[in-house]
Amino acid sequence: xxxxxxxxxxxxxxxxxxxxxxxxxxxxxxxxxxxxxxxxxxxxxxxxxxxxxxxxxxxxxxxxxxxxxxxxxxxxxxxxxxxxxxxxxxxxxxxxxxxxxxxxxxxxxxxxxxxxxxxxxxxxxxxxxxxxxxxxxxxxxxxxxxxxxxxxxxxxxx
Amino acid sequence: xxxxxxxxxxxxxxxxxxxxxxxxxxxxxxxxxxxxxxxxxxxxxxxxxxxxxxxxxxxxxxxxxxxxxxxxxxxxxxxxxxxxxxxxxxxxxxxxxxxxxxxxxxxxxxxxxxxxxxxxxxxxxxxxxxxxxxxxxxxxxxxxxxxxxxxxxxxxxxxxxxxxxxxxxxxxxxxxxxxxxxxxxxxxxxxxxxxxxxxxxxxxxxxxxxxxxxxxxxxxxxxxxxxxxxxxxxxxxxxxxxxxxxxxxxxxxxxxxxxxxxxxxxxxxxxxxxxxxxxxxxxxx
Numbered sequence: 047x048x049x050x051x052x053x054x055x056x057x058x059x060x061x062x063x064x065x066x067x068x069x070x071x072x073x074x075x076x077x078x079x080x081x082x083x084x085x086x087x088x089x090x091x092x093x094x095x096x097x098x099x100x101x102x103x104x105x106x107x108x109x110x111x112x113x114x115x116x117x118x119x120x121x122x123x124x125x126x127x128x129x130x131x132x133x134x135x136x137x138x139x140x141x142x143x144x145x146x147x148x149x150x151x152x153x154x155x156x157x158x159x160x161x162x163x164x165x166x167x168x169x170x171x172x173x174x175x176x177x178x179x180x181x182x183x184x185x186x187x188x189x190x191x192x193x194x195x196x197x198x199x200x201x202x203x204x
Numbered sequence: 205x206x207x208x209x210x211x212x213x214x215x216x217x218x219x220x221x222x223x224x225x226x227x228x229x230x231x232x233x234x235x236x237x238x239x240x241x242x243x244x245x246x247x248x249x250x251x252x253x254x255x256x257x258x259x260x261x262x263x264x265x266x267x268x269x270x271x272x273x274x275x276x277x278x279x280x281x282x283x284x285x286x287x288x289x290x291x292x293x294x295x296x297x298x299x300x301x302x303x304x305x306x307x308x309x310x311x312x313x314x315x316x317x318x319x320x321x322x323x324x325x326x327x328x329x330x331x332x333x334x335x336x337x338x339x340x341x342x343x344x345x346x347x348x349x350x351x352x353x354x355x356x357x358x359x360x361x362x363x364x365x366x367x368x369x370x371x372x373x374x375x376x377x378x379x380x381x382x383x384x385x386x387x388x389x390x391x392x393x394x395x396x397x398x399x400x401x402x403x404x405x406x407x408x409x410x411x412x413x414x415x416x417x418x419x420x421x422x423x424x425x426x427x428x429x430x431x432x433x434x435x436x437x438x439x440x441x442x443x444x445x446x447x448x449x450x451x452x453x454x455x456x457x458x459x460x461x462x463x464x465x466x467x468x469x470x471x472x473x474x475x476x477x478x479x480x481x482x483x484x485x486x487x488x489x
Contacts, residue, residue, distance in 0.1 A: 050207050070210035070253050071243045092241050096307055105281070107310040111240045113233060115210050116255055159307070181305030 055118055059083065060127040068114045074100070077114035078124065085125040085154045089183075096182030099155035100124050106162035108181070125154040128161060136199045137161060144195035148186035156182045160196045169200055206243065209252040216261040219368065222254055224343045227365035232256045234277045235311030237304070238320045262315065262370060267292060270376055276315025276338075276369040280304070280327075283314060292376050299330040299384030299401065315369040318354060321361040321424065328355070328425035329401035330384050332417035336374040342367040355424035380405035380413070383483035385476045389463060396420050397464045398473050402480040411435040411444070414481075420463075421456035421473055428455035431477070440485060449478045 052067045057077075064081050075098045078086045089097030091110045098109040101123040129135035137160050140146070147153045156179060163170060163178040170178065175196050176189070184192060211230075213219040223230050229251040233239055242248040256262055262277035265286045272293055274283060280303050283289060289297045303309055303317075303326045317327045318338060331351045338349050340363055351372075354361050363369070386399040398420040405413035414435045416428040434451040438444040458469035482489050 051209055053210055070208035071206065071240070073240060092244060093237055093308055096305075099307060102310075105310045106307055108237075108307050111235075111237045111308075111311065113210075113236050113240065113253070113255070115212075116233070116236070116257055178306055181307035 053115055055115055057114070057117055057122055058120075059122045060124060066114075070113075070115065072114045073110050074112040074114045074117045074122070075109040077117075078109060078122075083124050083126070087151055087154055089151070089155075094183070095152075095155075096159065096179075097152055097155045099158045099182060101127075101158055101162055104162065104165060106159045123158070123161075125157055128157060135161075137164070137196070140195040140199045141192070144191050144198060146187060146191040146195040152182055152184040152186075156184065156192060160199075163196070164200060170196075172197060175200075206246070206248075207250045208243070210255065211252050212255040213259065216259050219254065219256060219259055220341065220343045220366075222252075223368055224366045226252050226254075230254050232316075232319070232368055234262075234313040234316050235279065237308050237312045238316055256368070262368075264371075265289060267376075268373075272296075272374045272376060274314055274372045274374070276318075276371055277313050278315075280309040280312050280314065280317075281306075284309065293334075293374065295382035295384070295403075296330055296334065296374065299382070300327065302386055302388075303327070314372055318351070318372070319361060319363065319369055321355045321357075321359050323358055323422065323424055324396040324399065324420040325425060326386065326396060326399060326419065329399050329417040329419045330382070331372065331374065332425060332427055333382060333401045333403040333415035334374050334377065335415075336372055338369050339371045339373060340367045341370045346370070348373070352427060358423050377403065377405070381484045381486075383480040385480050385483070386419075387472055387476060395463065398458070398469050398476060400473060400476040400480050402477065402484050404481070404484040406440070409440055411438050411440055416452075416477065418452075418456060418473060418477075421458040421469055423457070426455065428452055428477075430454045442487075445478055445481050449474050449481070452477055 054067050057064050068077055087097040089095035093108045093111040099106050100109045103120050129138050137157055159179050159182050175193050231251050231253050233253040233255050234257050263275040266273050280300055284297050314327055317325050336351045382403040384401040386396045396419050401417045403415040416431050419425045431451040434448040452474050458466040460466045
């Protein structure tokens with residue numbers, strides 16, 4: 047089993063260069079977490095829950111089913127590209143204000159999906175919002191407050 | 205422990221060369237939404253992942269000689285957002301709106317969905333009623349396979365070990381209207397329990413050239429040829445739709461699994477078929 051091959055990769059994550067060595071089948075999720083991007087959550091690890099959602103070239107997708115090697119040369123954004131403790135992104139503020147989270151495990155992925163939606167369509171309907179987050183599972187909130195929070199940002203009510 | 209290698213061909217020719225060399229041990233990797241799951245689940249344990257995501261010859265959505273040609277590595281999202289497809293064949297983009305979920309649609313590709321040959325591949329029933337083809341290529345040449353002949357069993361297709369799907373060719377119908385209905389266990393991220401696509405050409409008072417295809421009710425996606433024949437030439441009215449939809453029992457061989465029993469799938473298929481026919485004809489149910 048010593049024959050396993052590893053590949054050196056260089057990714058651009060949140061505008062910063064990150065280097066590492068990965069196996070052919072290593073997912074972007076596992077690579078990011080190994081580099082301490084632990085805001086990217088590992089839920090089902092099979093593309094069903096959306097907890098590991100990141101933006102790749104502006105599009106929201108699951109990092110668990112993304113090859114780390116294939117992510118080279120593309121723009122990767124995790125939750126930490128949104129805001130900081132001192133200056134939250136309007137979406138993060140709205141999630142707090144509307145109590146759009148309870149346990150918080152789905153929140154990083156949910157926020158990235160919401161970010162991609164509003165970047166592409168700044169004024170979505172409630173149905174557009176529900177469709178956009180349909181790949182992000184939340185077992186606490188029942189979704190209403192999440193939709194409320196995203197809608198509030200889209201209407202500039204924050 | 206599994207053991208994989210990674211290779212990124214720099215050209216289409218290099219892709220065909222490596223596929224010719226590695227044969228079934230070379231796994232084309234585009235979005236990864238199927239292959240990475242199979243690796244995680246140990247269904248695929250070793251081989252070379254061949255990165256096809258930036259091969260130009262597998263990209264593009266174009267109109268060529270009355271057909272729409274879609275590169276195998278185009279994502280479902282790109283198809284949904286294609287102004288060409290929305291203008292020339294809105295039925296096809298509409299039929300993909302419930303594919304997986306938006307996160308998966310951003311990576312899953314049409315070629316991957318077909319090569320995977322799942323009995324519930326959501327691109328298959330619409331392509332079957334449209335009479336689409338796949339163009340497959342190897343170092344020895346190119347051939348066209350009708351989607352109707354592509355699937356040979358659950359997760360088995362007709363491709364030779366050195367072949368890759370280059371593009372999907374959909375003849376644009378001159379007239380008619382289509383509908384695709386899918387029943388999953390829930391709305392988001394759902395694998396189809398059963399899906400039904402219908403295309404109806406007739407604008408007269410009789411059914412003619414009605415095409416019906418289903419997913420999830422046989423070892424492969426299937427055309428319902430007996431049912432098509434039963435409808436053909438009959439009056440377009442509520443009574444025919446109710447009566448001849450029952451012929452579907454002869455065309456399908458559903459199994460019972462975690463997503464539903466065979467009996468349930470049969471009844472649901474008949475109801476979805478009736479609903480799809482009403483939708484094509486713009487009739488109230």
